[in-house]
Amino acid sequence: MIVGKLKDVDEIKDMLPEDLESLFIIGCGTCVSVSLAGGEREAKSLRDLLELYFRSQGRDVKVNTATIKRQCDDEFIDSEELAISEHDVVLSLACGVGVQHLGIKHPGKMILPGVNTTFYGRNSDVGEWEEMCLGCGDCILDDFAGVCPVARCSKSLINGPCGGSQDGKCEVDDEIDCGWDLIYNRAKEIGQLDRLLSYEGPKDWSTARDGGVRSHKNPEFFSE
Amino acid sequence: MAEYISKLEQLLEEGEFVVCSEMGPPIGADPEFIRKKCDDVKGYVDAVNITDNQTAIIRMSSIAAAKIAMEEGLEMIIQITGRDRNRIGIQSDLLGASALGLSNVLCLTGDHQCFGNDEDAKNVFDLDSVSIIKACQQMTEEGRLINGNELKTEPPRLYYGGAHNPFADPFEMHMMKLEKKIEAGMKFIQTQCIYNLEKFDYWMEEVRKRGLHEKCHIMAGILPTRSVKALRMMKKFVAGMDVPDYTIERMEAAEDKKAEGVKMAVDIINHVKEIEGVRGVHLMPVAWEEITPVVVEKANLYPRPEV
Numbered sequence A: 001m002i003v004g005k006l007k008d009v010d011e012i013k014d015m016l017p018e019d020l021e022s023l024f025i026i027g028c029g030t031c032v033s034v035s036l037a038g039g040e041r042e043a044k045s046l047r048d049l050l051e052l053y054f055r056s057q058g059r060d061v062k063v064n065t066a067t068i069k070r071q072c073d074d075e076f077i078d079s080e081e082l083a084i085s086e087h088d089v090v091l092s093l094a095c096g097v098g099v100q101h102l103g104i105k106h107p108g109k110m111i112l113p114g115v116n117t118t119f120y121g122r123n124s125d126v127g128e129w130e131e132m133c134l135g136c137g138d139c140i141l142d143d144f145a146g147v148c149p150v151a152r153c154s155k156s157l158i159n160g161p162c163g164g165s166q167d168g169k170c171e172v173d174d175e176i177d178c179g180w181d182l183i184y185n186r187a188k189e190i191g192q193l194d195r196l197l198s199y200e201g202p203k204d205w206s207t208a209r210d211g212g213v214r215s216h217k218n219p220e221f222f223s224e
Numbered sequence B: 001m002a003e004y005i006s007k008l009e010q011l012l013e014e015g016e017f018v019v020c021s022e023m024g025p026p027i028g029a030d031p032e033f034i035r036k037k038c039d040d041v042k043g044y045v046d047a048v049n050i051t052d053n054q055t056a057i058i059r060m061s062s063i064a065a066a067k068i069a070m071e072e073g074l075e076m077i078i079q080i081t082g083r084d085r086n087r088i089g090i091q092s093d094l095l096g097a098s099a100l101g102l103s104n105v106l107c108l109t110g111d112h113q114c115f116g117n118d119e120d121a122k123n124v125f126d127l128d129s130v131s132i133i134k135a136c137q138q139m140t141e142e143g144r145l146i147n148g149n150e151l152k153t154e155p156p157r158l159y160y161g162g163a164h165n166p167f168a169d170p171f172e173m174h175m176m177k178l179e180k181k182i183e184a185g186m187k188f189i190q191t192q193c194i195y196n197l198e199k200f201d202y203w204m205e206e207v208r209k210r211g212l213h214e215k216c217h218i219m220a221g222i223l224p225t226r227s228v229k230a231l232r233m234m235k236k237f238v239a240g241m242d243v244p245d246y247t248i249e250r251m252e253a254a255e256d257k258k259a260e261g262v263k264m265a266v267d268i269i270n271h272v273k274e275i276e277g278v279r280g281v282h283l284m285p286v287a288w289e290e291i292t293p294v295v296v297e298k299a300n301l302y303p304r305p306e307v
């Protein structure tokens, strides 16, 4: 899923226009809801905090919230059409995709981001998420015992560990597991060490963002 | 001796026990800084590595600095890392280095930028140490770029090596990478600095078992130090450094720390010199570069051979 982190309230306050009269906070019920960043719970508590803040400033700002299933999909955002039009500003707690989708659907409306979109990750423990994939567009997990060198090595190395890998930890931080240690151990476990020995030419990055902004069409919908 | 690409290659191929040292370019644009450092080591070492923004701290480019040092009469080894340039930048710089007469290259992945003062920089790592070695090999021996295109004029003349840490765990995983580098054509290795001789001996034994010492010249890394503090810091903070307690105790017990630092370095050199497959030493005193000639003399490695 896409993992996010709710922005600091002070940063959100600074984004809001001074002459704001009404704010609509829209949570998103899918990924960022699961990563406890921008779901219904976060939307409501942010509303309470901002209401308190506006009151302490003697400002009369109306703050409402709603949470929709997926902000990146027309199917779900249509229901909030009217409410969006009735507020000065929308603060979206979706990932960067949702924020922009709302903007495309509501030209002329100020849509602000309330969440920092961090990575594609998994729920690794209660309240903990870990980066797993970088969306490189050409998945090579099959060559690396199912552990991604692109996302899980801090340098995206594909020919083995750097000299900084020590005791299973990455040179960048003791809190980070060395991706190559994970690759090596899993390859050993499943008897695929030999596959790590072949030289990997530099990766083709043209399928990643380096190739330009990406989009794709499903041929089922676009055949002649 | 036109068939040799560089003096370093000639010495290694002709079986001399080679002495290298290391130089960091200035954080600034003063060429005099480099010239002065050259005077310190001239005649005492066969070749000098010049670092490439080591520990991710911005310094004068290794190629520019190496050119200045070469004009002072030193044989240089430019270090090149994958951190700051992609395959386009690296291959272009390798062609430029060769055109300037800088043929020796040490290919490294590079420290992460978090070690320096620009943690907020975007990193590259398009090529890693293995693919930089491969790029050198393809350009030099096949006259081709990584993308397969042929060079339009003279191919570069590069003599390329890499680094290895004999103390990194898990041992097998790091050996795997070493073998990949050798397969990619690496001609020489400079190792991480050695304090733990038992472990180094074990590594060399494994190297010989696999015949790697016959495919690539190995130079042992030596880091002379003059304080207990420096040893402790390395043990604790430098990833992959193995400083045994007995080394620290020995320094603690010494009255004259500088003399002891030199003695320790000389002892290690004398030890590795006797190991089958060790073809030289790479001295890298940190912030104590003026000690290099002293160590070389005390280890009976002076004078250096003429070629």
Ligand code: SF4
Binding pocket: A132, A133, A134, A135, A136, A137, A138, A139, A140, A141, A148, A149, A150, A151
């Ligand atoms: S190889 Fe690419 S697509 Fe596959 S997990 Fe890694 S980043 Fe994601």
Ligand code: SF4
Binding pocket: A152, A153, A154, A155, A156, A157, A160, A161, A162, A163, A164, A165, A166, A169, A170, A171, A172, A177, A178, A179, A180, A181
């Ligand atoms: S320590 Fe491991 S994860 Fe970190 S950069 Fe090196 S190989 Fe990658």
